[in-house]
Amino acid sequence: MSEPVKGAKKLSSANSPTNAISFLVERMLAGTLNTCTLVRVDEVDPSPAAPRVAVTPLVPQIDGEGNTLPPQPIYDVPYSRVQGGVAALIIDPVPGDIGIALFAQRDISTVKLTKSAGQPGSLRTFDQGDALYVGWVLNQTPTVFLELTQDGKAKLVAPGGFTVDCDMHVTGAVTTDSTITAAGDVLGTGISLSTHTHICAAPGDPTSAPQ
Known part of the structure; x- marks a missing residue:
């Protein structure tokens, strides 16, 4: 036999007209006015066209007797990226x-579907169905990161490797604690590392600079 459903009413909720009105207003706000909360990510759909997550609130509701009401997952939640245009x-x-x-003030389902202005899909307000996942807090210590410090330095840590898919121009000096491997040629002041030549020198004499 299932347990009876307990409401949010307390023993003092009906002790006076003031308490009764206060209880009514509190229930109306609690039931219809969601602002923000901490959530746990359960599922991720990183589709470029419409990235979404499923999340579960971490702070549950309680009934009038202090019993915890298990939070339910929220699905189809858009999540944010740092983005401007195509970058x-x-x-x-x-x-x-x-x-x-x-949680949005109005129903955002139409905008989620069309990515353009449109009438709200319903009259709901501040509803969990209109959630937006916008940030990361209280997470594990990162092992892959870009750190920008106030002393003007940048540090990239990527144990799995770092790939640059572009032409790159460096204005400062480049040093390395390891080797440099190039599939193509390397030029220094216009001289090829692979095909440069030297002027012949007598045996034992220092070679000339590369031509």
């Missing part, structure tokens, strides 16, 4: 991440 910094969330969910 983006892509760091997708993973299951287990903790972040912030905001």
Whole structure:
């Protein structure tokens, strides 16, 4: 036999007209006005066209007797990236991440579908169905990161490797604690490392500079 459903009413809720009105207003706000809360990421769909997550609130509701009401997952939640136009910094969330969910003032289902202005899909307001996942907090210590410090330095840590898919121009000096390997040629002041020549020198004499 299942347990009876307990409401949020307390023993003092009906002791006076003031308490009754206070209880009514509190229930109306609690039931219809979601602002923001901490959530756990359960599932991630990183589709470029419409990245989404499923999340579960971490702070549950309680009934009038102090019993915990298990929070339910929220699905189809858009999540944010640092992006402007076609330029983006892509760091997708993973299951287990903790972040912030905001709840829109009006129904955003039409905008989620069309990515353009449109009438709200319903009259609901501040509803969990209109959640947006916008941040990452209280998470594990990162092992892959870009650190920018106030002393003007930048540090990139990437144990799995770092790939640059572009032409690169460096204005400062480049040093390395390891080797440099090039599949193509290397030029120094216009002289090829692979095909340069030297003027012949007598045996034992220093060679000339590369031509």
